[in-house]
Amino acid sequence: MSEKDDRTPDFESEGVGEVSLTDVPTELAILPLRDTILFPHAILPLAVARESSVALVHDAVRERKVIGVITQRDPAVDDPVESDLYRVGTLTHIHKMFKFPDGSLRLVVQGVQRFRLRGVNQYRPFIKASIELLGEAVSGEQEIEVKALAQSAQGLFQRVVELSPTLSDELQTLAANIQDPARLADFIAASLPSLNTAQKQELLETMDVKARLERLNKVLVKDLEVLEVGNKIQSQVKTELQKNQREYYLREQMKAIQKELGEGDDQQREYNELREKIEKAGMPEEAKKEALRELDRLSKMSPAAAEYTVARTYLDWLVALPWSKRTEAEIDIVKAKEVLDNDHYDLEKVKERILEYLAVRKMKPDIKGPILCFVGPPGVGKTSLGRSIASSMGRKFHRISLGGMRDEAEIRGHRRTYIGALPGQIIQGLRRADSKNPVFMLDEVDKIGADFRGDPASALLEVLDPEQNNTFKDHYIDLPFDLSEVLFITTANVLDTVPPALRDRMEVIRLAGYIEEEKLHIARRHLIPRQLENHGMTAEIVAFGDEALKKLIREYTREAGLRNLEREIASIIRKVARKRAEGLTETVAVTPEKVEEFLGAPVFMKEELEERTMIPGVAIGLSWTAAGGEVLYVEASQMWGQKGLTLTGQLGEVMKESAQAALSWVRAHARQLGIEDSFFERVDLHLHVPEGAIPKDGPSAGITLVTSIVSLLTGRPVRPRVAMTGEMTLSGRVLPVGGIKEKVLAAHRMGIKEVILPKRNEKAVKEDIPENVQTDLKIHLVASIEEVLELALTPGEPYEAMRDRSRWQLRLSN
Helix, strand or coil: CCCCCCCCCCEEEECCCCCCHHHCCCEEEEEEECCCCCCECCEEEEEECCHHHHHHHHHHHHHCCCEEEEEECCCCCCCCCHHHECCEEEEEEEEEEEECCCCCEEEEEEEEEEEEEEEEEECCCCCEEEEEECCCCCCHHHHHHHHHHHHHHHHHHHHHHHHCCCCCCHHHHHHHCCCCHHHHHHHHHHHCCCCCHHHHHHHHHCCCHHHHHHHHHHHHHHHHHHHHHHHHHHHHHHHHCCHHHHHHHHHHHHHHHHHHHCCCCHHHHHHHHHHHHHHHCCCCHHHHHHHHHHHHHHHCCCCCCHHHHHHHHHHHHHHHCCCCCCCCCCCCHHHHHHHHHHHCCCCHHHHHHHHHHHHHHHHCCCCCCCEEEEECCCCCCHHHHHHHHHHHHCCCEEEEECCCCCCCHHHHCCCCCCCCCCCCHHHHHHHHHCCCCCEEEEECHHHCCCECCECHHHHHHHHCCCCCHHHEECCCCCCEECCCCCEEEEEECCCCCCCHHHHHCCEEEECCCCCHHHHHHHHHHHHHHHHHHHCCCCCCCEEECHHHHHHHHHHCCCCCCCHHHHHHHHHHHHHHHHHHHCCCCCCEEECHHHHHHHHCCCCCCCCCHHHHHCCCCEEEEEEEECCEEEEEEEEEEEEECCCEEEEECCECHHHHHHHHHHHHHHHHCCCCCCCCCCHHHCEEEEEECCCCCCCECCCCCHHHHHHHHHHHHHCCCECCCEEECCEECCCCEEECCCCHHHHHHHHHHCCCCEEEEEHHHHHHHHHHCCHHHHHHCEEEEECEHHHHHHHHECCCCHHHHHHHHHHHHHHHHC
């Protein structure tokens, strides 16, 4: 057996019989209605759900009684009292009743005659009230006038039905068949959708048929005027209407109707607000003119049109940009220096350059901002330094990551013709900073890519040129914006991948790696307090000793920066936090032993440099990488063969050429070095540079390769703890190389005691190498390969070195 739908009635019941007005009692059951007016003779469906109303209907159907229908003044009232009801209602005959499973009823009722409410006699179980039937009579004097008014109303109503899309044409026929003026007035009043509940109730309460018809005629005339205006608009725009303009046409029709009726236009207020924002934005004349032109174009569009959203979004971007908004802060050089010193240890050159810029800006406020480029290995504080600079200057800070960026539109934006177009990162950053003179950090400028979508590095040429960026034009905004007050700071690990034209526009400031003492100081001052705070710990719970920090630096985090050191510190603190959570209460003193307990075996073992270089043919070189300086070993070996040279260790083309040049120099100077002239006729040489999985390239290993070959062929080992770097020529000259500070710091980290450098790098040694490093290391400056060999190789005859090597090999085999 299937269930009935909620909207399927359980049964149908006949209503009461025909009503005789002579039998109508003076007390009636009253059914309150919400937002519905029932006129005499009108047939209307009603929904009844209130408990009292349901009881009333059941009683009326059972007793076959007529009921009274009165409309509530406030439809929100659930239990109306006498004051909530209008005074005039309609005597009503229930034709049909349908009962639904949810207990509600559906009725088909017909109005019979007006009545006046004299007083409510009861409220429960339903309202009963005393009533007075109201008659409608037309005097002989008014008969002709009433008839004329009825004809006029009938004609107007038929015209309204013709023009109105919501009224059925059958209403014309029904109205034409009604001869009684009073009944015609009620029929028209019930049929007009333009009348609200209050207006219909007013017509119901109007007993004078003439007055009722006069009011209806006025309403019909107004409705007809509105419909005729709509028809006029329709005929005017019909010739211009295309298939995709239907929505626009309907909106225009509505606007015209509102204008004819004198109603307000919400869109106009929106346009006025946009115009006010444009006036207050402080735009240049060209930008303001374009914004007003676009606003005028927007005012003629339909909000439903596809172009409307594009134009509105464009205007929102224009008024949101800081055309004339600046962050005004009084420049205090002393305070700025304090901020920089508190946030960053050392980095004196960078701090000095920023303070110089602030000093000049204090003397000349309209100076253009410099374009600084911080170059250094990861983790040395390039990005955080940008934040400190913004803080010291009292400016807003915004960072843009350029790493992996390949689309030129990321810088210049997309043209508005594209769906979902937006301005580039520069304009978006200015909007977020809400200032015309923020500090912009362009991170990882050396990692910009390029493909078929364009070259972002080329787009930056205009942004980073103080002579051009005062008229920077984003593709989306398509208006010049002044970037000359923005302080641009870029960061990079290497400059090799930065295009020369872009590099030329930037003032390069190099940040080298930190030495052990600096790392120790920074860990004490910044890293440990920050990680303690991040983990909800205090210095009373975890205490790091200097020896423990040195062990972390030397054996767990061999790097130029500080990121791995901070990670290891955080790892130790987490392990202490776990012990604390398990019930440990005393302070944990972090010692070197505790470090190994918490972190396991050291990652980097300190190699025995003496043992590595006891074998002839092994030399220690110094290299530069994006992560800082590194120490590398060059190993040479010989075997029976014929003029063969094997190079392994993932060497680049430049390094391979350096090896060929080193061998050529050795062969050309074999006799001076005590090597047989024809040695290469019967041997093959093999040069290997560990670690083999890491690519290596560059000319700076030239003197190291020569030293390794000469050491092998003469049997003289390289002196222990001696490292070197420098490019060589076939004539034996030693040329300068880059990255001196990073290389020397790497040698210092590894326990090297002597470093051989090109003489032409003397200035870099004096200016860049910290004094304590120069004190710990003995630095030799050389101009020729002969000087390198004299300093690098152990003194003595070759056979003595060979004897020593044999003893070392014997000891190794035992």
